[in-house]
Amino acid sequence: MKKFIETLKNIYKIEDLRSRLGITLFLLLIYRLGSYVSLPGVDPAMLSQLKNQTSGGLLGLLDMFSGGAFSKASIFALGIMPYISASIVIQLLGIAVPYFQRLQKEGESGRRKINQLTRYLTVVILLFQAPAYLTNLHYQLHPEAFAITGPLFTISSTIILTAGSMFVMWLGERITDKGIGNGISMIIMIGIIARLPHAIVGEFASRISQQGGGMVMFLIEFVVLFVVFMGSILLVQGTRKIPVQYAKRIVGNKQYGGVRQYIPLKVNAAGVMPIIFAQAIMFIPITLAGFAKSESLSGFASAFSNHTGLWYNFTQFMLVILFTYFYTAITVNPMQMAEDMKKNGGFIPGVKPGKKTVEFLDTVMSRITLPGSIFLGIVTILPAFAMMAGINQQFAYFFGGTSLLILVGVVLDTLQQIESHLLMRHYDGLMKSGRIKGRSGGGNAMY
Numbered sequence: 001m002k003k004f005i006e007t008l009k010n011i012y013k014i015e016d017l018r019s020r021l022g023i024t025l026f027l028l029l030i031y032r033l034g035s036y037v038s039l040p041g042v043d044p045a046m047l048s049q050l051k052n053q054t055s056g057g058l059l060g061l062l063d064m065f066s067g068g069a070f071s072k073a074s075i076f077a078l079g080i081m082p083y084i085s086a087s088i089v090i091q092l093l094g095i096a097v098p099y100f101q102r103l104q105k106e107g108e109s110g111r112r113k114i115n116q117l118t119r120y121l122t123v124v125i126l127l128f129q130a131p132a133y134l135t136n137l138h139y140q141l142h143p144e145a146f147a148i149t150g151p152l153f154t155i156s157s158t159i160i161l162t163a164g165s166m167f168v169m170w171l172g173e174r175i176t177d178k179g180i181g182n183g184i185s186m187i188i189m190i191g192i193i194a195r196l197p198h199a200i201v202g203e204f205a206s207r208i209s210q211q212g213g214g215m216v217m218f219l220i221e222f223v224v225l226f227v228v229f230m231g232s233i234l235l236v237q238g239t240r241k242i243p244v245q246y247a248k249r250i251v252g253n254k255q256y257g258g259v260r261q262y263i264p265l266k267v268n269a270a271g272v273m274p275i276i277f278a279q280a281i282m283f284i285p286i287t288l289a290g291f292a293k294s295e296s297l298s299g300f301a302s303a304f305s306n307h308t309g310l311w312y313n314f315t316q317f318m319l320v321i322l323f324t325y326f327y328t329a330i331t332v333n334p335m336q337m338a339e340d341m342k343k344n345g346g347f348i349p350g351v352k353p354g355k356k357t358v359e360f361l362d363t364v365m366s367r368i369t370l371p372g373s374i375f376l377g378i379v380t381i382l383p384a385f386a387m388m389a390g391i392n393q394q395f396a397y398f399f400g401g402t403s404l405l406i407l408v409g410v411v412l413d414t415l416q417q418i419e420s421h422l423l424m425r426h427y428d429g430l431m432k433s434g435r436i437k438g439r440s441g442g443g444n445a446m447y
Contacts, residue, residue, distance in 0.1 A: 010422055017180075017421040024179030027171050028190050034076045034164070035069035035191075039157050041148035042073045042137070050140045062283060064397055067191025073137060075164035078129055080187050083169045085280045086121040090114060091330065122169065123162060130161040181414035188276070189410040192403045195394065203395035221391060228382065228399055231375075233408055265365055267372035269332050272409040274323035274373070275380055278316055307393075308384045317377040324373035325366075334361035379405055 012018055038044045050071055063070040066079035094100040094114075103110040134157055138146075146153065168187060175183030207218045338357040347353050351360045386396035397403050 007422070011418065014421055017418065020178065020180045021418075024175050024181065024186065027175050027179065027183075028186065031076070031168060031171055031187055032067065032190065032194065034167075035067050035074045036072060037075050038073050039075060039077075039160060041146055041153050041157070042141075043145045043147065044072070046142060046145035047071065047073055050137070064195045064394075064403065065188060065191055065279070067194045069191075075160050076168055077133060078126060078161055078165045079191070080165070080168050080172060080184055081280055081283060082125040082129055082165055083118070083122045083172075083184070084276055085125055085283075086118050088277050088280060089121060090118050091326075119166070119169070122166065126162040126165055127158065130158040133161065134158065180417050181410065185272070185406070185410045185413070189407055192407060196398065199392065199394040199398060203392040206392050221395075225399060225404075228379065228404060229408065231379070233412070265332070265361075265368060267368050268324070268376060269365075269369070269372075270324045270327035272406045273327050274320045274376060275405060277323040277327070278319035278380070281319055282312070282316055308387050313381040313384050317381050320377040320380050321373040324376055325369060328365065328369050332365055334358045334365065337361055376405070 011021070038047075050073060062079075062081070065081060066074075066077060069076040069079060090100065094104050100114070103114050106113075131154065134154055143149075148156075169184075172183030172187050175181065175186055177183075179186075203221070204218055207214060335358050338354065338361060341347065341357065342353050348357055348360060351357050382399045383396045386399040387393055391399070
């Protein structure tokens with residue numbers, strides 16, 4: 001406790017860090033307040049049917065990502081997911097389309113152009129998703145819930161929903177630039193945290209009254225949740241060290257000796273982004289179906305709207321594996337690593353510099369990414385097994401990667417940034433020993 005209080009004092013002493021934390025909390029507060037502002041013309045007191053619809057299933061997951069704004073018919077109801085969907089499309093185009101490949105190689109100017117195109121595509125996606133969401137409102141709510149009807153309500157609400165999501169995107173970018181942590185991830189995390197107390201209370205009530213098992217089953221669930229939580233931390237932080245032999249002069253003896261250094265290659269270099277990308281793709285069937293009532297869905301849309309169904313979970317599992325490799329290929333560049341090693345006079349024992357080193361690093365990265373991607377996929381579909389075991393749907397979401405792994409990854413990244421500010425100004429870090437390792441890795445270990 002004393003260590004924690006001392007760390008808070010040190011954080012307060014650093015003006016830049018104090019300012020960044022204040023800006024982050026202020027912008028997150030604006031986001032949370034906006035999620036309670038209902039669309040003009042909709043009676044908030046008559047949203048019970050919409051809340052029942054989003055109590056479980058895929059729409060319940062979408063409501064969790066939006067921090068409950070979806071079920072409140074809020075101006076932020078569509079949340080940040082359209083922006084993430086647009087980012088996925090742009091990154092995929094960067095692989096297949098030469099124009100986007102050139103932009104990726106143009107440095108800062110290319111990045112600004114890609115961000116601009118991502119925003120334009122986000123608006124296009126919102127112009128499709130907003131009318132679909134409004135169609136769902138008309139299905140779910142009584143006509144008396146609408147003070148405004150007809151084209152006027154549809155057009156005005158579409159503009160408001162589009163502007164609301166773009167404003168949420170702007171808040172995320174401001175948090176990234178002026179605050180602490182990745183703004184988009186922080187917004188998703190704060191929405192998940194907002195649903196956690198309600199989920200715990202709901203599970204406790206169901207165990208006591210309806211499902212049985214009482215406190216014993218409730219405690220067992222928390223033990224399982226803790227095990228999954230610890231596994232998520234290992235998945236986020238896990239690294240495998242590849243030895244790289246350096247010839248380094250020992251000044252004192254005027255001799256050349258071998259000093260072994262290690263390149264940390266993470267088992268899960270992609271972090272939680274594959275889960276977020278996969279989840280964004282899984283929302284597409286609901287969008288195409290116009291957010292219609294579940295009994296009117298059929299065929300493809302019905303199969304991919306069943307959160308505990310075989311095809312939904314199998315597809316999501318495979319998408320997580322696919323996006324893990326995809327995002328790892330973007331973030332880890334074996335050719336650049338090989339060039340950096342060559343410039344510093346380094347080499348891998350038994351492997352020729354140049355092309356052979358690139359092939360070796362690429363092979364090793366592919367092999368250690370496979371088990372990481374499989375475990376990430378398993379964690380992602382754990383909520384389905386939790387629901388089959390009788391756990392409340394809202395609480396079951398916290399057993400899987402769609403919530404728990406996102407929380408772990410974002411919290412570790414944020415703490416790592418705070419610790420970097422403390423260590424840079426010669427204060428003790430957040431841990432008594434060692435350093436917090438987020439998704440960006442924990443640096444090289446030298447022997």
